[in-house]
Amino acid sequence: MSQHDNYRFQVNLGGMIDILSNHLYSSPKVYLRELLQNAVDAVTARRENEPLAEGSIKIDVTGAGGPATLTIQDNGIGLTEENIHEFLAVIGQSSKRSGDLLAQPTSFIGRFGIGLLSCFMVSDEIVVLTQSAKGGPSLEWRGKPDGTYSIRKLDTELTPGTRVFLRCKPGSEAYFEQEFLESSIYYYGALLPYPITLQTEQGFKQINEALPIWIKHPDMARSHKAEVLAWGERLLGDRFKDFIPLQTASGRTGGIAYILPQGVNLNAKRAHRVYLKNMLVSEKAENILPEWAFFVKCLIWSDELQLTASREHFYENDQLEEVRGELGEAIRSELMTMAELAPDRLQAIIGSHALSMKALAVEDEQFYRIIYRWLPFHSSIGQRELGELLQEHKHLYYTLTLDEYRQITHVAAAQSLVVVNGGYIYDYELMSRLPLVHNGAEVERLLPEDVSFTFTDLTAEERRNYYEATREADAVLQEFRTQVQLKRFKPSELPALYTLSKESSDLRSLELTREAATDLFSSVLGNLSAGLQNAGYATLYLNLDNPVISRLFQSGKNAILPIAIKMLYVNALMMGHYPMNRQELSVLNSGIIQFIDWGLSSKDHNGGTTV
Incomplete structure (x- = not known):
C-alpha cells in the first residue's frame, strides 16, 4: 500500500x-x-x-x-x-x-x-x-x-x-x-x-436620517405620500407621481414600487435598489420581481434573502422565488384594487405602461377580466381602448402578425371590417382570449385571403368580356406560382391585393431561405418544399373598380399586359410588405426601366417626341 x-x-x-x-x-x-x-x-x-x-x-x-x-x-x-x-x-x-x-x-x-x-x-x-x-x-x-x-x-x-x-x-x-x-x-x-x-x-x-415608520410598516406609506415620493427621488433619482407599497406575508421583505413616470421598453433593464438587513447590496437587482413588472422601480428591503459572495446579488433559490411571487402579487392586488376604487388612477398607469399591463393580463385571466376595457389596441379605425371598440362594434377581427395587418388593413377598413393589429407583443393572445373575459364578445382571426369574401364577383357578361385578358394575365404569373382573379372591391384606389394561403406562405418562406442558404442546406430545403409545390399557390386579386385596371383590361393592348401584370404583382408585394426574391426584384428593376423607356419614346400631344 x-x-x-x-x-x-x-x-x-x-x-x-x-x-x-x-x-x-x-x-x-x-x-x-x-x-x-x-x-x-x-x-x-x-x-x-x-x-x-x-x-x-x-x-x-x-x-x-x-x-x-x-x-x-x-x-x-x-x-x-x-x-x-x-x-x-x-x-x-x-x-x-x-x-x-x-x-x-x-x-x-x-x-x-x-x-x-x-x-x-x-x-x-x-x-x-x-x-x-x-x-x-x-x-x-x-x-x-x-x-x-x-x-x-x-x-x-x-x-x-x-x-x-x-x-x-x-x-x-x-x-x-x-x-x-x-x-x-x-x-x-x-x-x-x-x-x-x-x-x-x-x-x-x-449622514443617515431616522427611519420613517413606513419602512417597518409599508402599508402606512399611503398616508405619507409626499415623504415616500421624496425618498424615491433622493434614492432612485426620478421624480415619481405614484407608488405601490410592497410586503410579503412574513413581513420580512418589504418595499416601495415606484411607478415610472414614462413608458419603458420591454427589454429595458429592471434595476431595483435592494437593501439586506438595511444595508444596500445592489442597485441593479434584476431578479427580485416578476418579468411583467417592468413598469416600476423599487426600493426593497429584506432580512431573508441570501447574498452571493460579492454581496451585490441574490442566490436564485426557492426563497427568492417565493419572495418574487409575493411581491408580484402585492403589485397585482393593488392594481386590482385601483380598478375598483380608483379607476382614473389605474387608467393613468395603463396610459404610460400598457405593455406591462398586457404582460400581466396574459398571465392572469382574472386581472385581464378587470382591466381589459382600458387596454389600448391599434386597429383599422385608429388607436382605441378595447372597451370603446366593443361598445361601437359587435364583431371584431384580429390578425396574427403585423405583416398580415398591413396586407389587409386598407381593404378591411373599406369593407367596414374593424381589424385589430395582433402583431404587437401580447395583442394576439389577448384578442383570442377576449370571449373568456367579456360575455358576448365576437372575435375572429382574419387572414389576408379571408377578406376576399367581401369582394364582388363579375357579372357573367364581364367574365366573358375579360376572359381572354384574365387568362393571359394568369399565364404571366404562373412562374411566380400565383393565380389571377378579377374582382371589384373597395377601396377603388387599391389596384391589386396579393394573398397567401398557409401552404403558399410556407413555400415562399422556404424558397426565400434557400436563396441565402449554403448549397447543402439549400438542397435540404428543396426537399422540404417539394411537398408544397402543388398546394402552394398564391392569388393576385385585380380590382376592376380601379381606373387603371379597368383601362388595362378594356384597352385590348396585349403588348403592354404582361409587363403591366408583373409590375402590379411586385407592387402588391410591396404594398403587403412581403420580402421579394431575386426573380421578383429583377422584375421590379426591369419593369421600371421599361416603363421609363416607353414614356420617353411616346409622342406628346403635339406629335413630338418626349426627350
Missing part, C-alpha cells in the same frame, strides 16, 4: 486581493460598504446580548496635505484574541457564521468573512483596535497584503467595540475624499438603523 502525504493549500493573499478588486467586487469603493457591514453586525451582535445598548458608528478622516487616514469606530461586541485568529486570519470564515454558511438565517449582513480584505484595495495596511464586550484585554491587530499579521495586547483598556484604521495608498486618494465618503455612506447606509456620523476637517455631520 503506497504512502500518501497530505498538504495544505497555500493562499496567495496578493492574488486574492486582485481577484476581489478585478472580479468579485464592482469597484474599490465597496471597501466602505464592507466596513459599514462589519460595524453594523458588531452592534447588532451586542444588542442581542444587551437589548438596551444604543448602537452608533463614527467615521473620521484626517491627514490633509498627506496620505489620508480613515477611522471607522463602532460600539459593538468587539473581538477576543480567539475571535481575531479565527475570523480575521482565516479567509472564508465569518464571525456571523452559525452552522452551514448559506443555510442559516441570521441577523447579520456579512456572511463570507472576506469583507475586510477589500480594504487592501485602498490601503497597504489594516489596523484594528478592539475590546470585547465579554471582557479580556484590549487588542491591536495589524494585517498586511503579503498575508502576515501581528497581534499586540494594549496596556490601556478601550471601551467595548472596534476601530479600524486605513491609511490611503497611492492612487486611492479619491476614495478618502469628503464628498465621496458622504455620498457613499448615504448610498450604502441610508436605511441603517444606527446613526452614522462623519468627522472631517470641515466639521461633523450625521
